[in-house]
Amino acid sequence: MKYQEAIKIEMEKLAQDEKVIFLGYNVLHGSKAYGTLKDIPNEKCIETPVAENLMVGLCIGLSLEGFKPVLFFERHDFITVAMDALINHLDKIESMSRGEFKSPLIIRAPVGATKPLYPGPQHMQDFSGILKKIFHFPVYEVKTVKEIKEAYEKASKFESPVMIIERKDLYPEEFPD
Amino acid sequence: MEKLFSKKFEEMSKEEISDLKQKLIEFESSIIKLWENAEIPYPCHFSGGNEEQLIEIFKEIKPGDWIFSTHRGHYHYLLAGGNPEKLKEIILRGDSMHIFDKNLNFFTSAIVAGICAIATGVALALKKKGSNNKVWCFIGDGVEDEGHFYEAVRYVDGWNLPCIFIIEDNNRSVETPKSERYGTSEISWPRCVRRYHYKAIYPHVGTTKWIDFSKSTGSNEKIGGPSF
Numbered sequence: 001m002k003y004q005e006a007i008k009i010e011m012e013k014l015a016q017d018e019k020v021i022f023l024g025y026n027v028l029h030g031s032k033a034y035g036t037l038k039d040i041p042n043e044k045c046i047e048t049p050v051a052e053n054l055m056v057g058l059c060i061g062l063s064l065e066g067f068k069p070v071l072f073f074e075r076h077d078f079i080t081v082a083m084d085a086l087i088n089h090l091d092k093i094e095s096m097s098r099g100e101f102k103s104p105l106i107i108r109a110p111v112g113a114t115k116p117l118y119p120g121p122q123h124m125q126d127f128s129g130i131l132k133k134i135f136h137f138p139v140y141e142v143k144t145v146k147e148i149k150e151a152y153e154k155a156s157k158f159e160s161p162v163m164i165i166e167r168k169d170l171y172p173e174e175f176p177d
Numbered sequence: 178m179e180k181l182f183s184k185k186f187e188e189m190s191k192e193e194i195s196d197l198k199q200k201l202i203e204f205e206s207s208i209i210k211l212w213e214n215a216e217i218p219y220p221c222h223f224s225g226g227n228e229e230q231l232i233e234i235f236k237e238i239k240p241g242d243w244i245f246s247t248h249r250g251h252y253h254y255l256l257a258g259g260n261p262e263k264l265k266e267i268i269l270r271g272d273s274m275h276i277f278d279k280n281l282n283f284f285t286s287a288i289v290a291g292i293c294a295i296a297t298g299v300a301l302a303l304k305k306k307g308s309n310n311k312v313w314c315f316i317g318d319g320v321e322d323e324g325h326f327y328e329a330v331r332y333v334d335g336w337n338l339p340c341i342f343i344i345e346d347n348n349r350s351v352e353t354p355k356s357e358r359y360g361t362s363e364i365s366w367p368r369c370v371r372r373y374h375y376k377a378i379y380p381h382v383g384t385t386k387w388i389d390f391s392k393s394t395g396s397n398e399k400i401g402g403p404s405f
Contacts, residue, residue, distance in 0.1 A: 046301075054294045054328040061298015064284070065306070084325065088288045089295060095400055097277035101284065133405060 004171040006145040007036045010152035014070060014106075015040050017156070023048050023059055024072030024108075033072045034110070034171060052078055056085035056107075060093070063103045071105060075112040076165065077125045090161050091135050106155045106162050113168035128165050137161040145175035180258045186236040198228040201252055204261055208251070208268055213386050218393035219271040222249040225378030227345060231256055234343060234373070238313055241282070243303075245296040245314040248274040248287040249345075253315055257281050270396040289350075290316070290323035293342065297329045300340035312340040319350030321366075322358060334367040344372040351381045 014020045028047040048055045059069035112124040132139045137160045140151040155162040181200045235256040246253040274287035286292045296314035320326045333340045
């Protein structure tokens with residue numbers, strides 16, 4: 001199975017849950033999140049402005065009211081703009097509120113592709129190593145179809161946030177199921 | 178004592194409102210006494226000087242509404258119906274800047290402008306659910322200096338979300354007045370942003386008294402942040 005197809009299947013499984021809602025840019029337009037949200041009903045998708053800190057805050061707020069947001073970042077590089085919402089808020093809500101509030105959201109943070117177009121220094125960075133250190137919640141790197149299935153299956157059940165780091169370069173690659 | 182008051186604010190007489198104002202001041206004074214005795218070795222940002230303005234705003238806040246508060250949140254919590262004894266415990270364990278109460282939909286962040294996007298997300302959820310409840314997001318005038326505020330205001334205004342930002346304007350970001358931060362610039366925000374002015378009684382943090390905290394041990398329930 002293709003890596004991209006495996007993600008698409010996981011998105012459709014997540015969409016079965018009525019609490020799940022997809023946010024980000026290009027979730028309703030353009031690439032429809034690189035084809036992985038192509039068959040998700042439009043009413044389950046919220047196109048956001050390119051305001052990364054706001055995007056994470058919106059998801060935190062939605063999760064406090066019972067939704068389970070799946071947030072798509074077009075590229076890994078752009079999450080640095082959202083670090084206040086991610087580090088000072090999302091990561092600390094459960095401990096800071098002594099368990100009163102939880103924020104179960106799934107963040108997709110793909111590392112940008114290097115081919116066929118080589119995008120240069122601001123569109124292909126990979127912060128996986130430091131993100132795993134800085135967050136208390138799980139950060140999964142998915143490099144095979146098997147890892148995709150495992151990561152999204154776990155994430156669908158968690159009450160805590162989860163970040164899943166896809167690799168855009170792997171989208172067209174075939175892997176054993 | 179469950180909470181500081183038993184009646185709805187709009188049903189209170191002038192005397193009862195004045196009594197409530199006095200109770201707020203007495204609560205904060207009792208905490209200040211402990212702080213000045215070095216019994217609370219944590220940063221505390223004391224409220225004072227805005228009792229009447231806050232009571233007026235809280236008349237509009239209904240059960241089920243969300244309240245987002247700041248590093249200076251004692252009065253907000255008490256007026257939201259928080260239990261004063263519980264608040265005292267929260268403060269004594271070092272959480273003055275981190276007051277949370279799920280039963281009251283009460284949420285705090287001590288990062289300037291940090292709550293704005295989250296409050297907006299809750300308002301988006303309420304609108305999607307068709308709820309009649311609202312979100313009340315209290316912020317200082319320092320928040321107007323932060324870009325994160327602009328993103329949230331634009332989104333709330335653009336989608337007509339049930340969120341009201343209330344600027345508690347004491348013309349002070351830490352201790353610096355607006356004129357020294359942004360010159361004479363005044364911005365007009367859309368309708369979802371309200372403002373009240375007040376003159377703060379206490380400095381940004383603590384009181385004007387010099388306290389020796391070197392022998393204070395504090396609570397066993399401290400939580401901290403990671404370092405790398």
